Amino acid sequence: MICPVCKKDMFVVEYKQIELDYCQSCRGVWFDAGELELLLEAGGIEGDKPFLGDVLKSPEAHTPEKKRKCPICTRNMREVMVGGETGVMIDACNRGDGLWFDGGEVASLVKIITAESPEKRGSESEIIGFLTEVFKAPQ
Ligand SMILES: [Zn+2]
Numbered sequence: 001m002i003c004p005v006c007k008k009d010m011f012v013v014e015y016k017q018i019e020l021d022y023c024q025s026c027r028g029v030w031f032d033a034g035e036l037e038l039l040l041e042a043g044g045i046e047g048d049k050p051f052l053g054d055v056l057k058s059p060e061a062h063t064p065e066k067k068r069k070c071p072i073c074t075r076n077m078r079e080v081m082v083g084g085e086t087g088v089m090i091d092a093c094n095r096g097d098g099l100w101f102d103g104g105e106v107a108s109l110v111k112i113i114t115a116e117s118p119e120k121r122g123s124e125s126e127i128i129g130f131l132t133e134v135f136k137a138p139q
């Protein structure tokens with residue numbers, strides 16, 4: 001798969017049988033539909049509903065950034081802010097192919113999700129530890 005930001009080949013990273021596509025140049029990560037939910041579930045953080053479905057219902061954020069194209073269907077993705085004002089900006093394919101996170105954003109998202117549910121903090125450190133190690137996510 002080709003990185004939507006720098007157009008280079010991405011690497012496939014496997015974690016608990018979930019395959020992610022990771023770009024070594026910009027450190028962005030692509031999740032196919034359902035994979036983010038699997039990652040959160042593997043870490044014991046279960047969402048109440050599919051994350052991608054939620055994102056696609058959220059209003060599109062307006063930013064001066066150039067629109068990125070989905071690495072699967074090559075159409076423009078929508079930019080959505082998750083986690084409120086201080087949240088992270090992610091790109092989602094309108095057809096539901098998947099989600100794109102810029103470098104370090106996955107770790108920020110996991111922090112936002114677990115901040116809402118203090119009992120899940122243990123899983124947070126496991127997933128963030130994994131992300132930090134594999135993706136070298138900034139703290
Ligand atoms: Zn890239």
Ligand SMILES: [Zn+2]
Nearest residue numbers: 070073093097
């Ligand atoms: Zn797509």
